[in-house]
Amino acid sequence: MAAPECDVITSHSNIPDALYPGTEASLSSLDDQEIFLEGAATRCKEQGVSLTTIRRLVLGLLYRHPSGLKAYDLLALVRQERSNATPPTVYRALDFLTGQGLAHKIGRGNVFVACRHASHRLPGLFLLCPSCGGISELYADAALQALLQALESSGHRLDSPEVEISAVCPACVALASP
Numbered sequence: 001m002a003a004p005e006c007d008v009i010t011s012h013s014n015i016p017d018a019l020y021p022g023t024e025a026s027l028s029s030l031d032d033q034e035i036f037l038e039g040a041a042t043r044c045k046e047q048g049v050s051l052t053t054i055r056r057l058v059l060g061l062l063y064r065h066p067s068g069l070k071a072y073d074l075l076a077l078v079r080q081e082r083s084n085a086t087p088p089t090v091y092r093a094l095d096f097l098t099g100q101g102l103a104h105k106i107g108r109g110n111v112f113v114a115c116r117h118a119s120h121r122l123p124g125l126f127l128l129c130p131s132c133g134g135i136s137e138l139y140a141d142a143a144l145q146a147l148l149q150a151l152e153s154s155g156h157r158l159d160s161p162e163v164e165i166s167a168v169c170p171a172c173v174a175l176a177s178p
Contacts, residue, residue: 033063036114040102049100057081058093059114062103067133068111106135108164113137122148124162131172 037060041051051059061077062069069077071090078085094112097103103112104124113135115124122144127136144163151157168176 033060036063036116043102044100047100049096052093054078054082054085054089055093055096058090059097059102062097062112062114066113067135068106068109068113070109070111074112104137104162106162106164107160108166109133109135111135123158123160126162126164127167127169128164129169129172130166131168131176134169134171136169 037051037056040059041056044051057078058074061074071087071094074094075085075087075090078090094103094105098105098112101115103114104126105112106126106128108128113126116137117124117139122141125138125140125144127138129135147163148158
């Protein structure tokens, strides 16, 4: 039996082609971020909403911190560029970004991460490494479909659009191997 196809996006991955076709793996991280933000702005425009300056700043900061940021850490970073930023400003931006599927809230660490996937037909599946704190988003539709069917069969339903699983990342597995 063949293993199900899946795609893992981690802090070490390039932007997936499914998100922004035509990207090149050789782009610098700033180029990657700009392409990511332009794609997000286009997605917002298509939905009839706007990726305002503050929303773009917050999303860019989340993109640069793939292991996630807590809201108050994010506020401190935003204040480096906009000294008058207040907690409600950041929380409104985060509410917008999560509502548009541009960011996810990872409950276990109470952190926010940028979504590096164009859209979700299914909940996001996040792998949280207990060793290094890294966060990876796993795209495994068959696994998520099976999980959703099992939940439905048992009378349960997901309480969040994110599913979090503790799983040691490949880098930490390699470090632990003799």
